Amino acid sequence: MGWVCLLLGLIGVLLPLLPTTPFIILAAYCFSRSSRRFHQMLVGHRLFGPIIRDWEAHGVIPLKVKWISSTMMLLMISYPVFFKPLHWGIDASMLGVAVIALVYIWSRPSRPRQDSNPSSKPELRPQADSADSA
Known part of the structure; x- marks a missing residue:
């Protein structure tokens, strides 16, 4: 399954209609x-590695990736509107899928939360029981 997904992602680099990330x-x-x-x-790849690491560690989609993917999606679904006759069922389903994808993409954080950084967490020290302190 990993190879199939990787192949589809690589095809998506060449075909703007197929998402890569x-x-x-x-x-x-x-x-x-x-x-x-x-x-x-994949994690060490110069292009995809940072995106994968951010996603795996924090569930983050960087702002730049959000803008690029949103722009490409909107361009691809607007193409038929301007250059082909409208087919309401197909066009409405394309628009619906794009809206769902855009809502999901923009609902993800753009950068890790401050408290998810282990170095910024306060150190937890065991508290003495009241019996120990008496």
């Missing part, structure tokens, strides 16, 4: 369950 993240998830070697290959 979700397939790459899904491939990384599949490889994390099946092949540590290929998971590390």
